[in-house]
Amino acid sequence: MSRVSAARRGRFARLGAVMAIAVVAGLGATSSAHAAAGPLAQAIADGKHMFIHDTFGGRGMTCESCHRAAGMGPTVVHGRHFPSLANAAAIFPRYNPRAHKVITLEDQIRGCVARGLGGKPPAGGSKAMADMVAYLTSLSQGKPIAMGAKPR
Template identity: 40%
Template sequence: MDSRRIARYARGGLAGVALVWTGVGYAALPPVLAQAVARGAHIFNDDHFGSEVRSVADAASAFADMGSPRAHARFMTCAACHVHGGRTRGQLPDGRHIPSLRNAAAVFPRYSAKSHRIVTLEDQIRHCVKDGIKGRPPAFGGTTMVDLVSYLKSLATGRRMAIGGAFQ
């Protein structure tokens, strides 16, 4: 896939920016992996996974605005809460802040005291899509899941592995 098509997959060249920001250039990745990262960035920003929940411009007023004529026209995506491609602290619709995803791939798997089990990165992605976006979660091992994991791992490039550690 040439660079024009990769940029088309990633809104505004997001995947390329993610790779550059993390210190990895396209030349350093095999083309197939660079394509998976670009598709993952596209999915992260644009796929609503069949959800009919609308995102809103002001996440703090999301619950009040859901379904109102003022609600933003776009459907919920990963990027609705995880802003700037997940590289900075995000915000849930109820106004609570969430950590960036820069090291998400470096801290999974992790133990969840709430569910009393080990949670993998794939489990967390499925949880966010099902309970956050209210969409159909991607299948384990499916192309969508592989592309999303590839994108999140590209954000963690150069980060210290801290399985079970804290998000930063």
């Protein structure tokens, strides 16, 4: 056998070893991703439950009082139009002319709970806020990112 063939075999052997390690590492990452699906699915379910049932200590209203069908479609309540939240996560951050600043989805949730429901919003970074954001983000699954766009 020539020296070139032995050198090639050595390179292919090293390449094969690197690929095998990458495949094994990739399988571990896939397992971690599947493990995250359980907690993420639970956060979405908890957020939806809050959206439908929690008054946040306010006037007895919930998010669904205005955003009917769990936020999935536009509604009219007492003559007032409320948008679907199906693209809510896809349009933030966005400029809020009333606040004269760019706001995040968390800011919007806090504002709706405080002003719309008269309640105490979940604290930023709390599990409750993460669950609400997870639920609203799940409604935007597959929607194009359009920061600053209008709710649909």
